[in-house]
Amino acid sequence: MQQQQQQQEQQQIFGRQTADVFHVGAKIWVPRRSVRRQSSRSDGVLAAASNAIFRNTALRDWVAGVVKRVDVGEVEGVILTVEIAESKQLVRIDTEGCYLQNEEDVADLVDSDFLHEPGVLSTLKVRYQKAEIYTFSGTILIAVNPHKPCPHLYTQQQMNLYHSKTLGEQPPHVYAIAEHAFQSMLIENQRQAILISGESGAGKTESAKMVMQYLAHRAKQDNGFIKNGECGRMHNNGSFQGARPIEEQVLESNPLLEAFGNAKTMRNNNSSRFGKFVEMSFGDYGFVRGASIAVFLLERSRVVSINPPERSYHIFYQLTKGATQHQQQKYRLKPPEQFRYLAQSNSFSLGDRDDVEEFRKTMEAMRIVGLTELEQDSVLRIVAAILHLGDVTFSAEDQDSQTHLANEQAEQAARNCADLLEVDVELLKKGLLSRSIDTPHGRIHKPLNKFGAEESRDAFSKTLYSQLFEWLVGAINRKIQMLGSGERRPHTIGILDIYGFESFESNSFEQLCINLANERLQQQFNHHVLQGEQQQYINEGIKWSYVEFIDNQDCLDLLEGSKSNPRQGIFPLIDEACRLPNVTNSDLAISMRTQLKNMTRFESPKRDQSAFTIDHYAGQVHYTTDQLIEKNRDYIVEEHKSIITSSANELIRKLGFQQIGGNQNAELNKRALQRSNSSRSAQSAFKLTSVGYRFRRQLQDLSDTLSECQPLYIRCIKPNPQSQPGEFVFPFVLGQLHALGVLVAVRIACAGFPTRKTYSTFVKRYYMLARQQTKLKNINQNDFNECKTCTVKILQHMEIEGFQMGKTKLFLRAGQLAILEAARGRLLNISATRIQACCKRHQAVKRYQLVKHYIVVIQCCYRGFKGRQLAQQIRKERAALTIQSCYKGYVARQKYRRIISAVRIQRAFRRYQTNFCLAIISGQQTCDFFFQL
Ligand SMILES: Nc1ncnc2c1ncn2[C@@H]1O[C@H](COP(=O)(O)OP(=O)(O)OP(=O)(O)O)[C@@H](O)[C@H]1O
Structure with missing residues (x-):
C-alpha cells in the first residue's frame, strides 16, 4: 500500500517515465507549486527544488550518488545548474519551467519520454535552435515562429515530400496537416x-x-x-x-x-x-x-x-x-x-x-x-x-x-x-x-x-x-x-x-469580442481533444484514468449569458444598455457589478468603478467599461446613409x-438567414444591428460549421516578445502553451489511446496484415463479432500489445497506428511489386513470342534472300562458264584453225618437197612444177 502510494507520488512528480530517473542523464521535474511557495530569491528556489527532489527517498539516493555539485546561475531568471558526476553533463532547473532534464529532440511530443511542461518546453527549444520550427503533438501541429525567412522549408520539393503521405511519415510541417x-x-x-490559433505575431x-x-x-x-x-x-x-x-x-x-x-x-x-x-x-x-x-x-x-x-x-x-x-x-x-x-x-x-x-x-x-x-x-x-x-x-x-x-x-x-x-x-x-x-x-x-x-x-x-x-x-x-x-x-x-487571445494594459470592447471568440474556440478544442476523447473512453468502456481539465463554459456564460438566464451576461447587458435611452457607461458598469457579482469568473475592483476583470481560460484580463456602449452601437446613421x-x-x-x-460565405449566410427567420419576432430591431450581437451570431454560425467538420489544429507560438530570431523565452512560451491547451492535449494524447477505429474499418484497411488474408478480406463487414475476432487476429499477428477493445471501436496507443501503417505500406509495396512483376512477365512472354515469330519471319526472309542471292550467283557463274566455254571454244577453234592451216602448209610443203624431189628426178616435170607455182 505504502509502496503504491510512493509510486503514485513519484508519478505525480515525474509523469509517466519514473524508471528513467534512476540512471545518469535522466530527467527530473520539480513541481511548479513547490517553487512558488518559496521566495523568488535564488537560495529559496534552490531550497524548493531540493525539497522537491529529496521528498522521495529513492530519488534522494540517486541524487546523492550522481550529482556532484549544485550551482545557482542567473540565466533567464534563476537557474540551478546541476553537474552530474559520471557524465559531466550539465542539466538545469529553471524556476519558471521548474525542470531538471537533458535536452531531447523528438518530432512528436507523444514520443517524448518526459511529458510535462518543462519537457515540452525543452523539446520545443532544442528543435527551435536546430531551425526545426514544427513539432507534432499527436495530430496537433505546434509551429514556433522563426522570425526570419526560411525559404528552404517551403519549396516545391518540400511539398512533393508530403504528397500522399500519412501524418507522421514525414517530419512535422504545415504541409503534413494540409495533406x-x-x-x-x-x-x-x-x-x-484547419484551425490556426496563437497570439498576435505568432505566425x-x-x-x-x-x-x-x-x-x-x-x-x-x-x-x-x-x-x-x-x-x-x-x-x-x-x-x-x-x-x-x-x-x-x-x-x-x-x-x-x-x-x-x-x-x-x-x-x-x-x-x-x-x-x-x-x-x-x-x-x-x-x-x-x-x-x-x-x-x-x-x-x-x-x-x-x-x-x-x-x-x-x-x-x-x-x-x-x-x-x-x-x-x-x-x-x-x-x-x-x-x-x-x-x-x-x-x-x-x-x-x-x-x-x-x-x-x-x-x-x-x-x-x-x-x-x-x-x-x-x-x-x-x-x-x-x-x-x-x-x-x-x-x-x-x-x-x-x-x-x-x-x-x-x-x-x-x-x-x-x-x-x-x-x-x-x-x-x-x-x-x-x-x-x-x-x-x-x-x-x-x-x-x-x-x-x-x-x-x-x-x-x-x-x-x-x-x-x-x-x-x-x-x-x-x-x-x-x-x-x-x-x-x-x-x-x-x-x-x-x-x-x-489578447490582454493589454487597458482592454476594451474589441478585446472582449476577440477573447469571446477565443473562449468559444477553446471550448471547441476542449470538447474535441479532451472531453470528446475522454467521453469516448467512458462510452466504450475503456479503462482510463480521467484527466481533469478546466471547462470554460462558466466563462462563456459570463460573457454571453447562460441558457437558464440569457440576459445575465456581459454582452446582453451591453446590448440592453445600448437599447435604453440615456444610459451611460457608468450605468453599465454599475449594472454589471450588481448583476454579475456572483459569477465565479467575474471580478470588479472597488477602487476603479469603470473596471472589471474576467478570468479567461488563458489568464485574467482587465477591461474598462469606457466606450463599450458607443463601440457596440453599429448602425449607419440616417444622415451618413443619405450622403x-x-x-x-x-x-x-x-x-x-x-x-x-x-x-459571409454562402453557408454561413444560409445559417444566418434560417436563424433570423426562425427568431425574427423574438429579436429587437436593435439587437440585429449591435456589433456584439452580430459578432456572436457570426461566431455561432462558425461554431456550427466547425462542428460539422473534422478539425485539425495548428498552434502557433511566438518564441519571444521582441520577435527576435533565435530567442526562446521559457516563461513567455509556457504561457502560450497553457493558453493554447497544448500541454493537457499532450498528456491526454500520450497517456490515452490517440487512435481509434471501428472494427469493420480496421479489418477493411488492415486485413492484409493477418495470416489468412483472403479469408479476412471476404468476411461480412456488417458482422460485428466477426470483425472483432478478425481485428484480434490481425493485432496478434502483428504482435501489438497494450491496445484496448471498446464496445464499438478498437483503441490503439500512440505509435501503434504508425507500425500498422508502415507494415501495410510495406505489404502494399511488395504486392504492388508482385503485380508489376506479373504484368511485366506476362508482357515479356508476349513480347518474346512475338519476337520469336518475327525472328522466324526475318530468318525466312533472310534465307530467301540469301537463296535468291545464291541462285543469282549460280546463274551468274553458269553464264560465266558459258562465256568461258564459248571463249575457250573460240580460242580452241582459232588454235585448231591455226594448227589445221599449219598442217596444211606442212602437208603442202611436204607435197612440194616430194614433188620437188620428183621434179629433180624429172627435169620436165620440174619446169612444169615451177610454172604451176
Ligand atoms: N513560417 C514562418 N517563416 C518565416 N517567418 C514567419 C513564419 N511565420 C511567421 N513569420 C514572421 O512572423 C510575422 C508575423 O506572422 P503573422 O502575420 O502570420 O502572425 P499572426 O499570428 O497572423 O499575427 P496577427 O494575429 O497579428 O495577424 C510575419 O510577418 C513573418 O515575418
Whole structure:
C-alpha cells in the first residue's frame, strides 16, 4: 500500500517515465507549486527544488550518488545548474519551467519520454535552435515562429515530400496537416477544418497561407490541368474555363485583404485586424471547385485612432506613397504625415516592406480578383476620401453653441472628400454637423456640438471603411465562389485564421469580442481533444484514468449569458444598455457589478468603478467599461446613409445599401438567414444591428460549421516578445502553451489511446496484415463479432500489445497506428511489386513470342534472300562458264584453225618437197612444177 502510494507520488512528480530517473542523464521535474511557495530569491528556489527532489527517498539516493555539485546561475531568471558526476553533463532547473532534464529532440511530443511542461518546453527549444520550427503533438501541429525567412522549408520539393503521405511519415510541417486534411476529405468523405490559433505575431496568417499554397499545389497536381501554360477552372462536366484557377485567385486575394485588413501593431508589423475563414471546395478527384471567404470583426477604430508606434491600415500608406503623379492629383493626395488620421502616430514605414511595392501588388491583386478599372478607381476614391474626411476639423465658441468647420483647411478637406465621394459638399457638411431625430411631431434636425460632430465624422469614416472592406470581400467571393453551391459539399477544407487571445494594459470592447471568440474556440478544442476523447473512453468502456481539465463554459456564460438566464451576461447587458435611452457607461458598469457579482469568473475592483476583470481560460484580463456602449452601437446613421446613397458613383452608392456584416460565405449566410427567420419576432430591431450581437451570431454560425467538420489544429507560438530570431523565452512560451491547451492535449494524447477505429474499418484497411488474408478480406463487414475476432487476429499477428477493445471501436496507443501503417505500406509495396512483376512477365512472354515469330519471319526472309542471292550467283557463274566455254571454244577453234592451216602448209610443203624431189628426178616435170607455182 505504502509502496503504491510512493509510486503514485513519484508519478505525480515525474509523469509517466519514473524508471528513467534512476540512471545518469535522466530527467527530473520539480513541481511548479513547490517553487512558488518559496521566495523568488535564488537560495529559496534552490531550497524548493531540493525539497522537491529529496521528498522521495529513492530519488534522494540517486541524487546523492550522481550529482556532484549544485550551482545557482542567473540565466533567464534563476537557474540551478546541476553537474552530474559520471557524465559531466550539465542539466538545469529553471524556476519558471521548474525542470531538471537533458535536452531531447523528438518530432512528436507523444514520443517524448518526459511529458510535462518543462519537457515540452525543452523539446520545443532544442528543435527551435536546430531551425526545426514544427513539432507534432499527436495530430496537433505546434509551429514556433522563426522570425526570419526560411525559404528552404517551403519549396516545391518540400511539398512533393508530403504528397500522399500519412501524418507522421514525414517530419512535422504545415504541409503534413494540409495533406492529412486533403486525404481525409477524399477518403472519409468528410468536411475538414484547419484551425490556426496563437497570439498576435505568432505566425497564424503565414501558416494559413502555406496551407492554402499546399492545397493549391496538391489540387493542381491531382487535377493536372494546365492548358497552354495557363491554368483554368475545371467544371463538373470536365469543361475548362480560361483565366486563373480558383486556388490561385484565393492566394492572390491575400495581398488585397492584407492591404485593407492588416496594420502595423506593437506585436506584429503585419497584423491581421480581422478574423478569416476560408473554405475551399474540391471536386471528387481533388480539383478545386471554388472557395469562399468569411471575415469577422474588422477593427474599425483603427481607421480613426492610432497610437505610436502602430499604424493605420496599410492601404492608406500604400496609396499616399505609391500613387502615380496622375493619381496624386486625382485623389488630391499628400504625404501620409500631412493627413491628420495618419499623423496621430509617428510611424510611417513598415520595417523591411516597401509601401510603394506593396501598392503595386495591391493593384495587381485587384485586377486578379476581377475589379474593373472603374471599381478600382472607386475603391481608391473612398480610401482617399476617408483621409480627407479626417482633416475636417470643427470649432465652436463653447459647449452649447453652433458648431462649424474650423478653418479654410477644413473647408477644403470637406470639398475634397465630397468631390471624391461624388456627393454634394453641403449635404456632407449637414450630415456631419447635425443629427435628425424622429419625434411624435415629425422629424427634426438637431445641431451637434463640437464633440458630437467629431464623433459623427469618425463614425462616418469607420462606416465607409468597413463597408468598403466588406464590399471587397464580397467581390472576391463572387469571383471565387463555388460551382454548384447548392449541392451537398463534403469535400471542403476550411482554414480558420482568427486573432489570438489578447490582454493589454487597458482592454476594451474589441478585446472582449476577440477573447469571446477565443473562449468559444477553446471550448471547441476542449470538447474535441479532451472531453470528446475522454467521453469516448467512458462510452466504450475503456479503462482510463480521467484527466481533469478546466471547462470554460462558466466563462462563456459570463460573457454571453447562460441558457437558464440569457440576459445575465456581459454582452446582453451591453446590448440592453445600448437599447435604453440615456444610459451611460457608468450605468453599465454599475449594472454589471450588481448583476454579475456572483459569477465565479467575474471580478470588479472597488477602487476603479469603470473596471472589471474576467478570468479567461488563458489568464485574467482587465477591461474598462469606457466606450463599450458607443463601440457596440453599429448602425449607419440616417444622415451618413443619405450622403452615401446620394453619390453619383455607383460603387459608393452600393455601400449605402449594403447589409452590415453581410459578406459571409454562402453557408454561413444560409445559417444566418434560417436563424433570423426562425427568431425574427423574438429579436429587437436593435439587437440585429449591435456589433456584439452580430459578432456572436457570426461566431455561432462558425461554431456550427466547425462542428460539422473534422478539425485539425495548428498552434502557433511566438518564441519571444521582441520577435527576435533565435530567442526562446521559457516563461513567455509556457504561457502560450497553457493558453493554447497544448500541454493537457499532450498528456491526454500520450497517456490515452490517440487512435481509434471501428472494427469493420480496421479489418477493411488492415486485413492484409493477418495470416489468412483472403479469408479476412471476404468476411461480412456488417458482422460485428466477426470483425472483432478478425481485428484480434490481425493485432496478434502483428504482435501489438497494450491496445484496448471498446464496445464499438478498437483503441490503439500512440505509435501503434504508425507500425500498422508502415507494415501495410510495406505489404502494399511488395504486392504492388508482385503485380508489376506479373504484368511485366506476362508482357515479356508476349513480347518474346512475338519476337520469336518475327525472328522466324526475318530468318525466312533472310534465307530467301540469301537463296535468291545464291541462285543469282549460280546463274551468274553458269553464264560465266558459258562465256568461258564459248571463249575457250573460240580460242580452241582459232588454235585448231591455226594448227589445221599449219598442217596444211606442212602437208603442202611436204607435197612440194616430194614433188620437188620428183621434179629433180624429172627435169620436165620440174619446169612444169615451177610454172604451176
Ligand atoms: N513560417 C514562418 N517563416 C518565416 N517567418 C514567419 C513564419 N511565420 C511567421 N513569420 C514572421 O512572423 C510575422 C508575423 O506572422 P503573422 O502575420 O502570420 O502572425 P499572426 O499570428 O497572423 O499575427 P496577427 O494575429 O497579428 O495577424 C510575419 O510577418 C513573418 O515575418
